[in-house]
Amino acid sequence: MIFLLTFVLTTYSQVSTHGDSLITTIDSLKKDSLKTNIPTPSAPNENSIDAPIDYNARDSILFDAVEKKMYLHGDAKIVYKDIELKAEYIELDLSNSTVYAIGVPDSTGKKIGSPSFKEGKEEFKSDNMKYNYRTKRGLINGVITEQSGGYLHSERTKKQANEEIHIKRGKYTTCNLDHPHFYIGLTKAKVIPDDKIVSGPAYLVIEDVTLPFGIPFGFFPNKSGNSSGVIIPEYGEEANRGFFLRNGGYYFAINDYADLSLTADIYSKGSWGAGMHTNYKKRYKFDGNIDFQYERVRIGLPESSNFQQKNIYWLKWKHNQDKKARPYSNFSASVDFGKSNYGKYSTFTSPAAYLKNTAQSSISYSKSFARLPINFSANLRHTQSTINDTTTMMNLSLPEFAMNVSRQFPFKRKHKVGKTRFYEKIGVSYSANMKNTVKVEEKELFQPDIFEKFDNGIKHYVSSSTQMKMLKYLTLSPTANYTERWYFNYLDKYWDYTYLNADSVTYGKLITDTIKGFNRVYDYTFSASLNTKIYGMFTFKSKRLQAIRHVLTPNISYNIRPDFGEDKYDYYRKYYNGNNAFVTYSPYENGMYGQPPSGKMGSLRLSLGNNLEMKVLSPKDTTNTPKKVQIFESLNFSTSYNIVADSLNWSPVNITGGTTLFKTLRLRYGGTVDPYALDSLGNMTNKFTWQVDSSRFGRLTSANASLSFSLRSKSTGTKDKEKTDMLFDYPNGYVDFDIPWNVSFDYNFRYNKSKFEPTINQTISVRGELKLTPKWKIEVSTGYDIKNKDFSYTKVDIYRDLHCWEMRFTWIPFGFRQSYNFQINVKSSILQDLKLNKRSDWSDNF
Structure with a gap:
């Protein structure tokens, strides 16, 4: 100072x-x-x-x-x-x-x-x-000094012996010019160092025009570092909820490691809300933040036909541990949890949160050991749908434990002599997983009987594999897998002939009992794969096109598994239903890790991967260095044949691929072709499609394709420290003017035809930014659903840089979130409440 x-x-x-x-x-x-x-x-x-x-x-x-x-x-x-x-x-x-x-x-x-x-x-x-x-007294004329991001101008300043400062005809502004665009005029003021600033009558001046209002006195904190203080609320009016004061409260600067904001909202028609936000950080240890919001939303008046009342809440928690704190253990949290209709009704929902279909949370702790091949993790997980009010199911894993032993080579000699023998390459790995899960409605989440609905189990998995060369160019990879599941209950089903159905006046009902007890359920499989790479090169005498290279990656694998549906395993049972027929079921069909599959398997799987590229010379390249150009980055085919099945031995042919053209155009595609024909009822037969219709190889049951490209002009500026700090400190408010324009386009196509009638879905999305002048920028994002003939979420943002001020206009022209917001405000967060705002709220669309 x-x-x-x-x-x-x-x-x-x-x-x-x-x-x-x-x-x-x-x-x-x-x-x-x-x-x-x-x-x-x-x-x-x-x-x-x-x-x-x-x-x-x-x-x-x-x-x-x-x-x-x-x-x-x-x-x-x-x-x-x-x-x-x-x-x-x-x-x-x-x-x-x-x-x-x-x-x-x-x-x-x-x-x-x-x-x-x-x-x-x-x-x-x-x-x-x-x-x-x-x-220790002084007189200073025409002083300009920076004060914690702001600038204090004084026409005449007196310094007293006790360090206090008296100012006459002063100005306070966040504009860094000697002649600022705006300022708060201070007729007189007293500055107490590291305490406060007290002023007499003050007024606002913009572009040397004094506005016709002011304040009789002012009181401003003047302490270095964080300071506690009042958060001034924003005010306005909504058609459905009335006049409001929103996001006002108190900020607590707890210490150098943590802070806390408590805010509240109130509306004239009965809605209200409360929120809490805290940040914490300890250098080289951990950092994070917690955000909680609760709202009671009342739309309209109780006597009106459109009256609605919703109690909504949302909790967010982010926690990160510094890697240097504990090299062999880590604790992290990413919690995103609340009412499924929060995104629809909350005032504070961002466009990204509104468009999100699911919310997921994870709290995890992991531990590894310096000299042991073992790692351990414990997790709490949560998943819920946020698409609409009717889908309110939650999946909770409380807790989930996992332990892994990395691949070990038990037959490897400690002191190698000569060549490595084939059995030394045999590796064994082990993993274990334990879950305690429940799937409930939101309204049942905090009920006392929720713990009775949890399902649990433990899964062990052991895998042994090796690799060996055959005939110099072939690689053989045999593998044996063993899976064992531990369940603590099973199902028992039977038909009760004595039960009277009152509606139909008939007897009989399926009874399903859950019987507690320890159950060990296992299965195992064996497989072997053989693969290689084949290279083909076609050279040309052309001055530009030098060669085309084709790389084929064939793979053959054989998988065998016994029939775990046999009676000796007791993994499948039968009951006699009311229609005089036996129904097969598994006592472990509701187990979280499933049940062993029934039926023998002897599957021969075939796959072929392709990569095609060419080498060309550019006429602008004087070094005559050829450049690789991808024709197909990948084009893959795969199918399988079940040797032990009595019919329908072939599985559908899967096709996937993709490439990038002209460095900006990305193409991805895929499809499934079923070789078997359907009868007139849509049931699959054991006849190939070409046997019924010689003009067709198979039935195309599904296909997908995506095409995307993005273009941008060259950057006109450099990434200096000031811009980098602004990007990290204000990610939602930062506007990048170094890129004059960019545009991206995405097209997605999906085709499904399981029987006779196909369904086709096509969507288009476009995003673009354009720097009209050095100070003007416009951003547009939109999309179109070709099948439904409707636009998706569309938003237009216009930004104007006004040096120490900024102007933003956001327009959502249609849809449930239809609204606009126009705002002119001071850039600096110190005077963030100095703004002019005009808007229509999307909540008025209810």
Whole structure:
């Protein structure tokens, strides 16, 4: 602050020179009468200097021993410790204990070299200044200083001995210009360092126009670091909820590691809300934030036909542990939990949250060991749908434990001699998973009987595999897998013939009992795969096209599994229903890890991967270095044949692929072709499609394709530190003007035909940004559903940079969130409530 002048000016009680920093010019008119013996300075007092003072000037330094004055002309500079004073002219009067600094006009009459003071990060400028370093009182005219992101201008400033500052005709602004675009005019003010600023009548001036309103007095905190204080609410009106005061409350600066904001909302038609937000951070340890919002939404009046009342809430918690804190363990949290209709009714829902279909949460702890191949994790998980009010199911895992043992080689010799033997490559891995899960409606979440609805189980998985070369170019990979499930209950089904159905006056009902007890359920499979790569090269004599390379990756695998539906395993049972027929079921069909599959399997799986690229020479390349151009990044085919099945041995052929054209056009595609034909009822037969219709290879049951591209102009600026800090501090408010324009386009196509009638879905989405001028920018995002012939969520944002102000216009032209918002506000968060806002609220669409 400018008030730190005391420290620098009290050092002028003694003057010392050293080295070459002093150039002394003696006045030739007084040379003969000048006494060369300067009086010895008195003993050091409380104002004595305790470090050397460096001072210099471009033109001259004059020392008058009679008047005890020193004059520094032209780019005068005085440095003491971390204090620096610059001015075109500095005058030091030792007899009166004062220092005077001022700028002077140049040959054109323009004033140059105005006094500039700096200590550490504190810096200010003034027209002129005079200070008495003994009485510690000073007078400063035309001062400009930065105050925690704002700028304080003062026409006349007096500094008192107790460090208090008195200001007359002052200005406070966040505009960094010497002549600011706006300011709060202070007729008079008193500044108490590291405490507060108290002002008399104050008024707002914009572009030198004084607005016809003001305040009789002002009270502003003036403390470094975070300060507690009142959060001023925003006000407005909505058609359905009435007049409101929103997001007002109190901010608590708890300490250097945490803060807390408590806010509340109130509406004239009965709606209200309360919120809490806290941030916490301990350097090199952890950081995070918690956000909770509760709202009671009342739409309309109780006697109206459209009256609605909803109680909604949402909790968010983010916690991250620094990797340096504990290298072998980690705790993290990402909680996103609340009422499924919160996104529809809450005032504070962002467009991204509104468009989100699901909410997921995870609280996890993981542990690894430096000398053991074991890692452990414990998790609490949550998933819920947020599509609409009717889908209110939640899936909870409380808790879920997992343990993994990385792949070990039990037959590997400790001291290798000669070649590696095939059995040394045999690796074994193990994993275990335990879950305790429940699927409930939101309204049942906090009921006392919820713990009785939890389902639990444990799963063990062991895998052993190896690899070996065959015939030099083939790789054989045999694998054996074993899965064991532990359940603590099972189902018992039977038909009760004595039960009377009152509606139909018939007897009989299926009874399902859940019987508690430990159950061990296992299965195992064996497989072996054989794969290789085949390269093909086609060369050309063309000057541009040099070659085309084709890479094929064939793979053959065989999987076998016994029939776990046999009676000896007791994994499947039967009951006799009322239609005199046996129905097969598994006692473990509701188990979270499923049940072993029934029926033998001897499946031969075939797959073929393709990659096609060409090498071309660019006519602009003088180095004759060929460039690779992808034709197909991937084109894959796969199917399987079940040797032990008595019919329908072939599975559908799956096709996937994708490529990138012209560096910007991305194409992805896929499809499924079923080789078997359908009968007239839509049931699959054991006849191939080409046997029924020779013109068709198979039935296309599904297909998908996506096409996307993005274009942008070259960046016109550089990423400096100020822009990087703004991006991280204000991610939602940061507008990047270094990219004049960019546009992205996505097209998605989906085709499904399980029987006779196909369904086709096509969607288009477009996003774009355009910098109209150096200060104007427009952003548009929209989409279109071709099948439903309707636009998806559409938003238009217009931004205008007004130096220290900014203008934003957001328009959602149609849909449930139809609304607009126009706002002009000060950029700085210090005066964030200095704004003009006009809007229509989307909540009026209810």
